[in-house]
Amino acid sequence: MCSRASRVWIAFSSYLTSFFFPPAAGFAAAFFFAAFFLAAIIPSFFSGFASDGPPVRDPCATRTTLGAAPETGGSADVRSKRAIRGGGLLEERSVGGCSLEWAIRRDRQAGETRSPGDPAEPAGGRPPAGGFERSTCRNPTGEVALGPRAPLPIPGSRQAWYLPALRPFRNPALDPTYVSEINRDVKPAAPGEFAPVSLGPILADPPVVLAPMAGITNAPFRRLCRSFGAGLYVSEMITARALVERNAKTMHLAEFDPDESPRSLQLYGVDPHYVGEATKLLVGEDRVDHIDMNFGCPVRKVTRKGGGAAIPAKPRLLESIVRAAVKNAGDIPVTIKFRMGIQDDWMTFLETGRIAEAEGVKAIALHARTAAQLYDGEADWNAIGELKQAVTSIPVFGNGDIWEAYDALRMMRATGCDGVVVGRGCLGRPWLFRDLAAVFAGEAPPDPPKFGEVIETMRTHARLLCEWISERVGIRDFRKHATWYTKGFPGSTKMRDKLIRIDSLAELDAILDEGDPEMEFPPSAMRVKRGKKGGTQKVQLPEGFRNDLQDATPPEAEEPGDGG
Incomplete structure (x- = not known):
């Protein structure tokens, strides 16, 4: 149903276009102008969207965090827009080509002063506590959706965090060979089973x-x-x-x-x-x-x-x-x-x-x-x-x-x-x-990744470490991770012997290029223990x-x- 403003605009458009178009085309043109106005002009006018850029912290707004889709690998281009609507904060992000959107409602203490940049209270008083988020990400491997989720009421609180809740749909069934005997009869969570x-x-x-x-x-x-x-x-x-x-x-x-x-x-x-x-x-x-x-x-x-x-x-x-x-x-x-x-x-x-x-x-x-x-x-x-x-x-x-x-x-x-x-x-x-x-x-869950995907994860991890602490220190720190990533893959012993001696990202890339990207993840490696070795001690x-x-x-x- 059209709002009163929409009906007025359609009528005005019909009158305006009658001077430039024949009567048969005038009505269609009016609808074109009305649709353009409703879809583009009104939202831009009322939303107050800022320019593209990373979100800034609003000390009086409920905070929300949203995780990237699995395909982004954590390094996707992230663009965001923020707007104040009805006393809530609306943010839209594009992460790796996925459109993510969520809305947040603020929960303010009575009598609390407004910080600079904090949106004014909406007409009608204090907004409800908590918030909600919603998102849909379509990609070649299916759909990943977040929410909607019920608000978390926190009386008297200024903040409420929502951790990312990736919910994969239409995953291919996990190959039974990747389910250990001890878990053969374990079913995924039922709706509402785990709060x-x-x-x-x-x-x-x-x-x-x-x-x-x-x-x-x-x-x-x-x-x-x-x-x-x-x-x-x-x-x-x-x-x-x-x-x-x-x-x-x-x-x-x-x-x-x-x-x-x-x-x-x-x-x-x-x-x-x-x-x-x-x-x-x-x-x-x-x-x-x-x-x-x-x-x-x-x-x-x-x-x-x-x-x-x-x-x-x-x-x-x-x-x-x-x-x-x-x-x-x-x-x-x-x-x-x-x-x-x-x-x-x-x-x-x-x-x-x-x-x-x-x-x-x-x-x-x-x-x-x-x-x-x-x-x-x-x-x-x-x-x-x-x-x-x-x-x-x-x-x-x-x-x-x-x-x-x-x-x-x-x-x-x-x-x-x-x-x-x-x-x-x-x-x-x-x-x-x-x-x-x-x-x-x-x-x-989906099947474990093939070795090619493991290799790309290793490259990403190593580069993140080197950017964080320098290549010389980061690549040496990555040596232990390299042994864990490759553990259990057939014929990986020789590769690990090389990986524990790497001193540069170039060396890492050269060694990983020798691997077979189509090698399947070995089922026997699902429960291979990594990290600390076995053995007990006298404390x-x-x-x-x-x-x-x-x-x-x-x-x-x-x-x-x-x-x-």
Whole structure:
């Protein structure tokens, strides 16, 4: 039905064109002018679109982030337009040829002053809280859609984050040979089976987190993973004291890509003072949107000084560290990650979970192994279920042995946990996040990539690293990734022998050119363990550590570890 303005314009156009066109053509011409006016002039006049360019941060607008389609590889040309409509923020983006659009409604506190550039309140009062997003991306491989999703109401909050939720449709059924025996009967998620997880103002949909891993989950790796699918991508471990002292290397590691959001950082500290000061710095300088804390590192040089996985064994010390972070974080959500305990006869995870819950932590994650286990054997998912039953007011995430997308669903169904944390399973396989997005959306994941696609992913990863830290350092850092990408492919041993010696991107390209791009991904490689080697340890602790476990005195020094 035409609006009154439309009818007036059509009538006016008919009158105007009668002077220039015969009567038979005048009516058609009027409709032409009316259509042009409605389609082009009116939207441009009222929308207030800015010129093409990257979105700028509006401190009073609800923030939204949207992931690129899998085909873009994270490096596609991104163009965006912004407009204010009815007190909400509308943004359109073109990512790799895909049209993406979402709308956001602001949620403002009563009596809050308007910041410069903030749109005026619409007539009729305060807009509803939360927001929604919608998007459709058509490409040669099918359709990828995002949303629509229900708004997330956050009373009194100024921000609401929506993590990208890639929902692949019409995926070809996964070849059964790529489904391990243990997952043969696992079905994709049913509609509404797994709810998004709220971490304060962050909505994780699907509830998937990239585990912080030292020397691995830097900005280039996070960017690569984000290009494949949805998730909350956490930085590698940042040491609190080095951050407070503004160590140059630490400050670089704590940086995020301009388009990375939410900005999620893992903080490690053993002293409540430095943890509190580091949190103040991160929040006060608007460097993060989420802080995760590491209490799971099992590395000997860390535990022998009473740090890492040893801290939960002293509950009063743990309590004071967590309290310092939460107190200084303000509205920024704090989460913690920890292990089951020191060893089989010294478990700490249930008390750790209760302390976190009492101190205001927004979610907890359990790596279902002890410090003595390191990364050996199988993760004990039963412990995740126990923790979920003991901690009921905040989300519980499970970590350990997520090698295939179906493992995540199997863990959540078996334990009742709210989400999963993915660590070694994505090493050399960042497309695991694409597969996870698919199964949580109720779809079968696609087949793993052929070697040609793996090669292109390797080239992209290596170039991102070299751009981030220099070619000399970046290419050497990529050596370990190269072994993970190629592990399991027939005849790849000789290639890996060359890859672990590369010193330039040119050398990498020359070696990869020798590979067969049509080689299928070997089914036997689906559960090949990458990263940390097997084997257990006797956990090294400070002398007299067990004499007074209620002692809250911080250890003398901080040592960087591996994130646990």
